[in-house]
Amino acid sequence: MPDQRLPLPPFGIELIARLQSASPPWPIVICFGRDSWQRARQWQGNPTVWALICPSNSALIQYRWPVLGLMLIVDWQPDQAAGHDDVMALVKVLLGYGAERVAVWPSDVDFSQPAFDYDSGRLVGQRWA
Template identity: 50%
Template sequence: MQLRHRKKLPPFGKELAEKLQSDNPPWLVIVCIGRDCWRRARHWQKNPSVWALVMPASESPLGFIWQVAALYILIDWDLGPTHKQIIHLVKVLLVAGAEQVTVRPCWVDINEPAFEYDASRPVNCRWVQIREQIMIYPGLKRRNGDVSA
């Protein structure tokens, strides 16, 4: 007999469930992942209009129940998780119904260029990405052309 792993809420998910039922639910949910994610989540939770969850980098986002339908999500990404892990998390959140997912790599200086021109490369490949950048992924409803609520 094989035991199936039961899905659970992510850290701080129970509190989010309660807040979503309140008269003043958060309009933004921050998912902290990577270095110092627990401290960062607690810092975000001081703002009454948002809520923060923790995504342990050592676990799969598929193991959690994400209560993010129709919510805007900010992934607060610090050192540790790979780009592949972040993209997997984005996909899971979009499938769970997130309205939009924004990925913010914390260690990046956004004042530095994200792309560099390399004249030695073929004409259609001369702009080369040289650092991570903030990325915004629209919800699946919008991506498919359905903008109805």
């Protein structure tokens, strides 16, 4: 059971109120890394979505995350304070608070570009680059 004395993350009080409404938000986004406050406000512009903020890696265990049974997307903008290990630590904390699923969306990846190229002119073991 989480320590009820811990504060909620930024926008957590609003999330709890919205979850109790007739049309709760879905999905819930956790903004982490560079420009997280700005990105959260952008997400909240969509009436079906709500966003929380994890201000920094040090804040992971300083908050009580209201995510029990929820599907989450971590909108992650990598920076010096939010690297690969940090986002994995955040995912572990969210799962520890009972999140149903946590997907990580790295904001700096251009999904319109292929991750790999296939070159049939190369030798069999070297075709994927």
